Amino acid sequence: MSKDMLMWDETIFRNPEILELDHVPEYFAHRDSQLQSLKFTLRPAARGMRPLNCLISGPPGTGKTTAIKKVFAELQEHVKNVVFVKVNCQIDSTRFAVMAKIYENLLKVSPPSSGVSFGKVFQKVVNHLIASDKILVVALDDINYLFHEGHADEVMYSLLRAHEQYTGARIGVIAIVSDTGAMYKFDPRVGSVFLPEEIAFPRYEYGELQDIINNRVYHAFFPHVVPSEVQEKIVEYTDLTGDLRIGIDLLKRAGLNAERKASRTVSIEDVEKAYEASRLLHLCRSIVSLNEHEKTLLRLIAQGKDPQTGELYKEFHEITQLGYTRFYELVQKLNALQYIDADFSGKGMRGRTRIIKTRYNPADILHCLEK
Numbered sequence: 310m311s312k313d314m315l316m317w318d319e320t321i322f323r324n325p326e327i328l329e330l331d332h333v334p335e336y337f338a339h340r341d342s343q344l345q346s347l348k349f350t351l352r353p354a355a356r357g358m359r360p361l362n363c364l365i366s367g368p369p370g371t372g373k374t375t376a377i378k379k380v381f382a383e384l385q386e387h388v389k390n391v392v393f394v395k396v397n398c399q400i401d402s403t404r405f406a407v408m409a410k411i412y413e414n415l416l417k418v419s420p421p422s423s424g425v426s427f428g429k430v431f432q433k434v435v436n437h438l439i440a441s442d443k444i445l446v447v448a449l450d451d452i453n454y455l456f457h458e459g460h461a462d463e464v465m466y467s468l469l470r471a472h473e474q475y476t477g478a479r480i481g482v483i484a485i486v487s488d489t490g491a492m493y494k495f496d497p498r499v500g501s502v503f504l505p506e507e508i509a510f511p512r513y514e515y516g517e518l519q520d521i522i523n524n525r526v527y528h529a530f531f532p533h534v535v536p537s538e539v540q541e542k543i544v545e546y547t548d549l550t551g552d553l554r555i556g557i558d559l560l561k562r563a564g565l566n567a568e569r570k571a572s573r574t575v576s577i578e579d580v581e582k583a584y585e586a587s588r589l590l591h592l593c594r595s596i597v598s599l600n601e602h603e604k605t606l607l608r609l610i611a612q613g614k615d616p617q618t619g620e621l622y623k624e625f626h627e628i629t630q631l632g633y634t635r636f637y638e639l640v641q642k643l644n645a646l647q648y649i650d651a652d653f654s655g656k657g658m659r660g661r662t663r664i665i666k667t668r669y670n671p672a673d674i675l676h677c678l679e680k
């Protein structure tokens with residue numbers, strides 16, 4: 310056996326847990342101003358005041374969730390009169406589930422699962438806060454997943470108006486929006502009470518990705534396992550989407566690919582193979598955030614339904630009952646979100662697009678739509 314081969318009980322990973330996506334990294338660079346702003350909005354809570362509300366936005370994989378986790382953990386050490394609760398709205402995706410999560414965090418038991426309304430659970434949350442003289446800070450992470458059927462508006466409205474309804478209630482709200490291109494506006498009722506400090510998490514620049522990935526490689530693998538040109542390849546792939554999650558997932562999968570071959574080093578091919586799996590991760594995650602009508606339209610386009618013969622609109626209309634104006638708006642939206650390329654140059658009737666193609670491999674889109 311060559312010395313380049315791993316023995317069965319050997320590994321190239323020094324600390325594999327560092328490549329898990331829920332790992333909170335010790336090295337969290339290039340986000341100092343965002344961390345400062347976030348702490349600034351929460352500072353009033355330490356003095357017993359209602360904190361400022363906050364709207365955090367940015368593309369996926371730019372450190373939004375990590376920043377919240379870091380700041381909550383740090384502040385919780387110092388302030389005892391404040392309860393910090395982070396709700397993952399992708400998991401708790403209804404108004405009731407969100408409020409139940411907050412209730413659980415505060416009262417350390419779950420609310421009854423049936424026979425109680427959202428309003429009742431909310432009232433108990435507020436009563437508990439007032440009775441225990443505590444301030445609540447709620448981070449609604451990936452609130453996009455609550456945008457359907459007014460769930461987000463109702464949760465926000467209740468939390469933001471609590472102090473008007475119940476004297477002494479002190480609640481601050483941090484809404485975290487992962488913008489995949491789709492814009493969402495809160496109901497005007499919410500807008501008039503939200504008035505948030507806005508904190509943007511822009512895409513990382515190439516050099517920043519290089520730095521962060523370099524640090525991850527150093528901690529996750531033994532020395533000399535990831536050659537510099539291989540690491541550079543991973544940075545390049547990560548930069549295509551700007552999503553650091555892709556980079557970290559690539560490191561893990563490429564490492565596993567190398568180990569499968571009992572290799573002591575990760576090769577470019579290991580990365581290429583891993584990328585096939587990782588890039589779908591990104592596409593699928595953004596497709597999940599589309600609504601049902603948008604998904605239906607995207608599916609028909611990926612299936613190759615022809616816009617020119619009217620086949621595309623006809624089938625869309627049969628499934629959704631929506632008219633041409635709405636159809637045309639959704640085509641424009643999918644175009645703006647860069648799922649499709651639509652050529653609007655066709656003469657004649659408004660919106661008679663001649664060519665509509667998916668920007669991704671149609672099979673990949675259909676794969677994600679099936680999940």
Ligand SMILES: Nc1ncnc2c1ncn2[C@@H]1O[C@H](COP(=O)(O)OP(=O)(O)O)[C@@H](O)[C@H]1O
Pocket residue numbers: 329330331332333334336337338339340367368369370371372373374375376487510521553554557
């Ligand atoms: N500045 C950073 N330094 C180190 N790791 C980071 C940084 N920003 C993000 N990450 C890592 O990238 C992944 C995605 O970050 P996350 O906070 O979940 O992004 P978001 O919530 O914006 O989608 C996580 O595994 C996180 O550890």
Ligand SMILES: [Mg+2]
Pocket residue numbers: 373374375450451
């Ligand atoms: Mg997140």
